[in-house]
Amino acid sequence: MPRTRKGRHIDGIFLLNKPLDISSNHALQRVKWAFGAAKAGHTGALDPLATGMLPICLGEATKFSQFLLDTDKTYQVTAKLGVRTTTSDAAGEVVSTQTVKVSAEQLATACERFRGPIKQVPSMYSALKHQGRPLYSYARQGIEIERPARDITIYLLQVTRFEQDEVDMTVHCSKGTYIRSLVDDLGQVLGCGAYVSKLHRSQVTNYPSEKMLSLAQLDSLIEAAKSQDKEPSEILDALLLPMDTAVSGLSEVSLCVGQTMYFCNGNSARIEKTPEGSDGCEGTQVRVYSQLDNNQPASQGQSAKRLFLGVGELQNDNRVQPKRVVVRSPVSDTLPQ
Numbered sequence: 001m002p003r004t005r006k007g008r009h010i011d012g013i014f015l016l017n018k019p020l021d022i023s024s025n026h027a028l029q030r031v032k033w034a035f036g037a038a039k040a041g042h043t044g045a046l047d048p049l050a051t052g053m054l055p056i057c058l059g060e061a062t063k064f065s066q067f068l069l070d071t072d073k074t075y076q077v078t079a080k081l082g083v084r085t086t087t088s089d090a091a092g093e094v095v096s097t098q099t100v101k102v103s104a105e106q107l108a109t110a111c112e113r114f115r116g117p118i119k120q121v122p123s124m125y126s127a128l129k130h131q132g133r134p135l136y137s138y139a140r141q142g143i144e145i146e147r148p149a150r151d152i153t154i155y156l157l158q159v160t161r162f163e164q165d166e167v168d169m170t171v172h173c174s175k176g177t178y179i180r181s182l183v184d185d186l187g188q189v190l191g192c193g194a195y196v197s198k199l200h201r202s203q204v205t206n207y208p209s210e211k212m213l214s215l216a217q218l219d220s221l222i223e224a225a226k227s228q229d230k231e232p233s234e235i236l237d238a239l240l241l242p243m244d245t246a247v248s249g250l251s252e253v254s255l256c257v258g259q260t261m262y263f264c265n266g267n268s269a270r271i272e273k274t275p276e277g278s279d280g281c282e283g284t285q286v287r288v289y290s291q292l293d294n295n296q297p298a299s300q301g302q303s304a305k306r307l308f309l310g311v312g313e314l315q316n317d318n319r320v321q322p323k324r325v326v327v328r329s330p331v332s333d334t335l336p337q
Contacts, residue, residue: 012240084193
């Protein structure tokens, strides 16, 4: 028999402001416990020495976490010049030290080399897999693995403070960008070395930073609920963002009620019209909705007047093939009668 998950079925996305000195998985488990969720997953790990936005997907939202992994991100980073470490951050062993003789003009010129589309070699202390194992596991054994350079894009690299051997920067970058590698490469260009001494992720895709809450704030809300003889869920559930915000970058299509049942059962469904902002090419991924009755209230995890069904792939015959389907039991209970 399949194992029954402990916890309640709750769907949505929580924006955690991860604190220092804990792993992303530890933070995930804290949030999962706070919501009493049966299922949870994060959307791209932050190092223990990094803070900031860590979207936590609960329930059916975990099916769409990959889409958040693939989005742009923004970081506030402090680089320490004159020192290079094995991990390119403060946790690593010092590899070399150099006297810092860098002017503001030299720094500006060096930064220009990293703006726009560039190639980046991932750090050996990254979680990138090689033969099923993360690179950092090889690095800890002193094993160097050849890593091919990857295409990334730095949309913004802005120096906000430069004092002696410290540089504060705002970096807006594409998926797959390693900020530690970026800072290490910048230090090499400057000829003095550099490592990340402070890192804060301020934004993931278009999620607003003001919606983030810390673990301490989460604990305070739970205590407040208990003091009012309420279940924590009565307060916490209102903090969750809808599941479809994870795929907001995709064009959308709508299905009639009859076609909705086909889609939810894993079959291709006919769409009402080609989605706006899409060329309609076969293989294009879209977010899929079923229209709701205007008088029917929206339930958890859906937007008003429409029900989010999941992500599908367009076919040439004006149909959409399901790829990631939201499971609701029973589906018919959430559809107009």
